[in-house]
Amino acid sequence: MTITPLPEPVPETQPAPVPRADPGPMPKAGPGAAPKPGPGPVERTGAAPPHSGRPTAPAPELATTPRFLARAALLTASLSAAGAVLGLVRDQSLARLFGAGQDTDAFLVAWTVPEFAATLLIEDGLAFALIPAFSMALARRARGAQGDPVRALVAHTLPRLALALTAVGALLATAAPGLVEVLAPGLPDSALAVDCTRLTATCVVSFGLAGYCSAALRAHRSFLAPAAIYVAYNTGIVTAMFALGGAWGVRSAAFGVALGGVLMVLLQLPFLVGRLRTRETDAPLSVEPCPAPRNQRVDLQLMATVLLFALCRQSQVLIERFLASGLPSGAISHLNYAQKIAQIPMTMSMMLCTVTFPVVARALAEGDTERARVRVERDLAVAATLVLLGTAAVMACAPQIVRLLFQRGAFTAEDTAATAGVMRVYAAGLLGQTLTGVLVRSYFSAGRAAWYPVGAIAAGVAVTAWIGAATIGTWGVTGIAAANATGITLTAALLLGGMRARRRGVRRGVPVRVRRVLTELGRPLRGAALAAPAGAFAASLPGGALTGLAAGSVTVAAVFVLLGLPRGAPGLASALRSVRTHTRRLAHAVFR
Numbered sequence: 012m013t014i015t016p017l018p019e020p021v022p023e024t025q026p027a028p029v030p031r032a033d034p035g036p037m038p039k040a041g042p043g044a045a046p047k048p049g050p051g052p053v054e055r056t057g058a059a060p061p062h063s064g065r066p067t068a069p070a071p072e073l074a075t076t077p078r079f080l081a082r083a084a085l086l087t088a089s090l091s092a093a094g095a096v097l098g099l100v101r102d103q104s105l106a107r108l109f110g111a112g113q114d115t116d117a118f119l120v121a122w123t124v125p126e127f128a129a130t131l132l133i134e135d136g137l138a139f140a141l142i143p144a145f146s147m148a149l150a151r152r153a154r155g156a157q158g159d160p161v162r163a164l165v166a167h168t169l170p171r172l173a174l175a176l177t178a179v180g181a182l183l184a185t186a187a188p189g190l191v192e193v194l195a196p197g198l199p200d201s202a203l204a205v206d207c208t209r210l211t212a213t214c215v216v217s218f219g220l221a222g223y224c225s226a227a228l229r230a231h232r233s234f235l236a237p238a239a240i241y242v243a244y245n246t247g248i249v250t251a252m253f254a255l256g257g258a259w260g261v262r263s264a265a266f267g268v269a270l271g272g273v274l275m276v277l278l279q280l281p282f283l284v285g286r287l288r289t290r291e292t293d294a295p296l297s298v299e300p301c302p303a304p305r306n307q308r309v310d311l312q313l314m315a316t317v318l319l320f321a322l323c324r325q326s327q328v329l330i331e332r333f334l335a336s337g338l339p340s341g342a343i344s345h346l347n348y349a350q351k352i353a354q355i356p357m358t359m360s361m362m363l364c365t366v367t368f369p370v371v372a373r374a375l376a377e378g379d380t381e382r383a384r385v386r387v388e389r390d391l392a393v394a395a396t397l398v399l400l401g402t403a404a405v406m407a408c409a410p411q412i413v414r415l416l417f418q419r420g421a422f423t424a425e426d427t428a429a430t431a432g433v434m435r436v437y438a439a440g441l442l443g444q445t446l447t448g449v450l451v452r453s454y455f456s457a458g459r460a461a462w463y464p465v466g467a468i469a470a471g472v473a474v475t476a477w478i479g480a481a482t483i484g485t486w487g488v489t490g491i492a493a494a495n496a497t498g499i500t501l502t503a504a505l506l507l508g509g510m511r512a513r514r515r516g517v518r519r520g521v522p523v524r525v526r527r528v529l530t531e532l533g534r535p536l537r538g539a540a541l542a543a544p545a546g547a548f549a550a551s552l553p554g555g556a557l558t559g560l561a562a563g564s565v566t567v568a569a570v571f572v573l574l575g576l577p578r579g580a581p582g583l584a585s586a587l588r589s590v591r592t593h594t595r596r597l598a599h600a601v602f603r
Contacts, residue, residue: 086234094241095358101245102351103416104252105264110421111344111430113199114261119343120195120332121207124183125214125268130321132176132215133222133240141168141223145230162287165227172223173216180215187212194329195336195343207265217272224279228286236282240275247271316461320451323468327475327498331491334479341426342488349434349492352412356401357444380522387453387521391446392531398445399539399575404567405438407546411560433492440496442536446503450510453521463509471502538575542567 109115131137148160183190187208191201198204225237251267259266335342405412409431418427447468454461475498482490510523550563 086238090235090238090242094239094245097242097245097249099351099416101248101252102348104249106344106348106417106422106426107420108252108256109261109264110423111341111348111426112421113340114203115347116195116336116340116343117198117200117204118207118261118264119347120191120198120204120336121211121265122268123194123329123332124208124211125218125272126328127322127325128214128218130325131318132218133225134321137219137222137226141226141230145227149230165287169223172219176216176219180212183212183215184209195332197337199340203261206262210262210265211268213269214272217269217276221272221275221279224276224283227283228279231286233282233286236279240278243274243278244271247274316465319465320468323465323472324447326472327495330472330476330479331495334483334491335488338483338487341429345426345430345433345488346437346491348413348417348430349437352416353405353434353438353441354444356398356405357441357448383453383521384523387449387523388528390449391523391528394445394449395442395532396535396575398441399535400542400568400571402438402441403539403542403546403571404564405441406435406543407567408550408560408563409434409438411550411556411563414556415560429488433488436489436492437496439493440499443496443500443503447499447506450503450506453510453523454506464506467502467505467509470505471498471500474498474501535571535575538571538573541574542570545570 248267
């Protein structure tokens, strides 16, 4: 990563040059001269025109230096990790206070509402619509448009959005009995689930406003508050459970969801108000207004495909809870706890792909499909290796992990055994989950609507529902976990196979060499298959849960490194070297 120095202060009597993002020599800029296009985006410094007589100052929302972006990325990753840790504390608190019975089953049915609301209003849907809109308004403001386009956008969209969200939230609260009946018809205590659903329905409003603030702040290049929202959210849930759990029972967790949503909004609101009040400090960008972009509308078809993919993927949770609602009390809870633990390796393996997604999109935008292909293949190699190592560890040490994390209070040894058994089966689908997450990014990186991923995930969901319904009578909750693993693995296979297909002469995704990817996956697969039973044997030796976890983890790592990472794996080795190089560059950019 090349660090571009900040421009030197410009005297008031001279026109301010517009620096380029590339580190090459700068040509002298005369009055009204436009910068030459470089290989990277132009850094907008908010320079005043020559006749203004004002000192030039960089507009705060337009800071895009590599060092600033590196700091923002590190800050976002750190706060996201803190939010994930608090999420684990939340689950531990839920297990300790309420165990894994019909009360937690009722709450987890109501938990469906915030799960879907987070996907649609914070993580994906609203961001795709609002970030481009705010970016365009900021660009018009920088060109010296009359009035304040940013404030006008807020005045036009926020009241309507708040009204629509309030209507949807009220509808969900009113229809809570019917919603619970649809989601979990076999639930023993539906009244408790209805009460919890009415409390969690408030998150439709709070999550929508939080997503709005997050999109606006990110468009202003402000990342601190948006990255910290899940810290505030989980803090609210944990606090409510411990403060009100004795009097309200599991309803305190649902109230915590409502409280956490409000905290997400309150955390970001001062930052957004401060940004909206900086109109007087923003100077026009250049002497001659830049032409408006050709496409000023949101690509509704692209948004539709992304949202449908996210909804289909999230619907796997609905299928699991629908089927498990007819099983004995605790089945939904066992599935929930098993998923939360087993998904940790997948989350860790996906961190690299989150960072490299813009790299793939930039390469495709420049027509460099070879660079995009190399990047995606390296991401697949690294992510698959990391998740397979984690899969082997989860399968080997599942009882010890669950016992250390959850077995206290109302969470009994029987709950530990049931959750560990489900977690081992569920872990079989982690590779499919990871490959799906990596591959779908390459489909959408070109900025075009892609219906093939929607079809692939829909096929996987259909298989999940069919296998789950067919095996639940014999295998119970284990059959549901096996159905999930099979369905997501099918989705990953379809996405990987579709990478080399063409439709009307246009590739569906990055032209990945499928055979080479499968060949490189063979080594870590073999290593994980042998490391898991070896680690399980070591973990089962006499000793406590902590001793067993340590012995099993060390054994898994040793066997996996010896058999899954041979020295003759050039693709993986180069990928790991690439990760190490980017890590060093990031650290250099941040701490220089």
